[in-house]
Amino acid sequence: MRQAIQISNGILRQVLAALQRAFCAMLLLLLATGAQAQLNIQIGGSEAEFRQWLAREGYDRIDTNKVGLSSSSFDACKGDKRYRVKFEWTGKVDRKVIGNCRNVLDEAAIRRQLQQAGYRSITIEDRAGKFLAIGCRNGDRYRVEVNYYGDVGRERRIGECRDELSPQDITARLEEQGFNRITFTDRQLPRYVVEACSGANRMELVIDRFGEIAASTRIGDCRAAMDTAAIMARLREEGFSDIAIIDSRLPRYVASACHGADRYEITLNRWGEITDRVRTGRCRTEFNAAEIEEGMRESGYANITVVEENDRFITRGCQEGRHRHVVLARNGKLIEQRELGRCNGLEVNRLGDILRQRGLTRLQFLAEGCEGNQRVRILFDEFANRISTQTVGRCTN
Numbered sequence: 001m002r003q004a005i006q007i008s009n010g011i012l013r014q015v016l017a018a019l020q021r022a023f024c025a026m027l028l029l030l031l032a033t034g035a036q037a038q039l040n041i042q043i044g045g046s047e048a049e050f051r052q053w054l055a056r057e058g059y060d061r062i063d064t065n066k067v068g069l070s071s072s073s074f075d076a077c078k079g080d081k082r083y084r085v086k087f088e089w090t091g092k093v094d095r096k097v098i099g100n101c102r103n104v105l106d107e108a109a110i111r112r113q114l115q116q117a118g119y120r121s122i123t124i125e126d127r128a129g130k131f132l133a134i135g136c137r138n139g140d141r142y143r144v145e146v147n148y149y150g151d152v153g154r155e156r157r158i159g160e161c162r163d164e165l166s167p168q169d170i171t172a173r174l175e176e177q178g179f180n181r182i183t184f185t186d187r188q189l190p191r192y193v194v195e196a197c198s199g200a201n202r203m204e205l206v207i208d209r210f211g212e213i214a215a216s217t218r219i220g221d222c223r224a225a226m227d228t229a230a231i232m233a234r235l236r237e238e239g240f241s242d243i244a245i246i247d248s249r250l251p252r253y254v255a256s257a258c259h260g261a262d263r264y265e266i267t268l269n270r271w272g273e274i275t276d277r278v279r280t281g282r283c284r285t286e287f288n289a290a291e292i293e294e295g296m297r298e299s300g301y302a303n304i305t306v307v308e309e310n311d312r313f314i315t316r317g318c319q320e321g322r323h324r325h326v327v328l329a330r331n332g333k334l335i336e337q338r339e340l341g342r343c344n345g346l347e348v349n350r351l352g353d354i355l356r357q358r359g360l361t362r363l364q365f366l367a368e369g370c371e372g373n374q375r376v377r378i379l380f381d382e383f384a385n386r387i388s389t390q391t392v393g394r395c396t397n
Helices: 009-021 047-056 107-116 167-176 228-237 289-298 346-357
Strands: 029-032 038-041 060-067 071-078 081-088 093-100 120-126 130-137 140-147 152-160 180-186 191-198 201-208 213-221 241-247 252-259 262-269 274-282 302-309 312-319 322-329 334-342 364-371 374-381 386-394
Touching: 047 060, 047 071, 047 241, 047 252, 060 274, 107 120, 107 130, 107 140, 120 167, 167 180, 167 191, 228 241, 228 252, 228 262, 289 302, 289 312, 302 346
Parallel strands: none
Antiparallel strands: 029 038, 060 071, 071 081, 081 093, 120 130, 130 140, 140 152, 180 191, 191 201, 201 213, 241 252, 252 262, 262 274, 302 312, 312 322, 322 334, 364 374, 374 386
């Protein structure tokens, strides 16, 4: 439906200026992290991007508290403090201390702690949430659970430490010799058969009961240790999207990513092998016009226009006297943004709102006035874009 509004010549210039500055929308969030760093967040916030920003700023142990259209908040540790960090559309980032955090220990620190407690021939596995260690003390073999903060949990005697080496002893000895990704294919004495990686080579090792390698055969290739870019590429190969590395401290990586409509927190070892995967929520793939408008109003916007066009939204609206034109993809990613100036011409804005409330769409405004000596009639769309110009006469003083 096309609607036209005739505007008298006496207020033409004011109306033209108002139309050119009407309707603004601020849907792109710029999170300032100092003079050098900024992060672009899509509408409503991508959870992966928020968590990645927090990790880059030195936060860890990140828990999602809320992801919304107008604001999102997370609980995370930095140093010895636990914070609640809230992101708003305005670009404001609030954080407040909600508790204390303990320092996380790596595998080397756990090994030193166990050695100080009298353990020897120690093997340690990172079990995505805790370390599992096996070691010998005073002739006995123990299985010890230790959390990331160094607290010893369950400690259980599982046998004796003898001259004849156990698989755990063999594993420890091979690790000392530079082998990794160690798997036993035969545990029956009088000899062990083990597959393990040495550099880029996958080896089959025959080991006697005293830990000596009796034979070795190359049986394939081993994937090299990966950096964060390779880890992300590996996850894309597995069908994940919207990937963010939220913890890159070896000996493992932790990533947040979507698979279909579900979001997961994924733990991978340094060679890109997935060792744990936990569903943490849903992934948002598309927004609708009503959700975008609702989010804008929650953030204090007025005179909002959201037009759905094919696979994108064209939006304008006003907040705190400023307005912008923003084009977004359906998933909220920014396509185009430009600032239009101050939000004046509130009467025209209100008129547009009233007409839309009455069910009118695709509004058009007609203005007539003088440009130089020519009297012109100009047709605008509701975004103040000039559609056509027609000369209708001459202007005299």
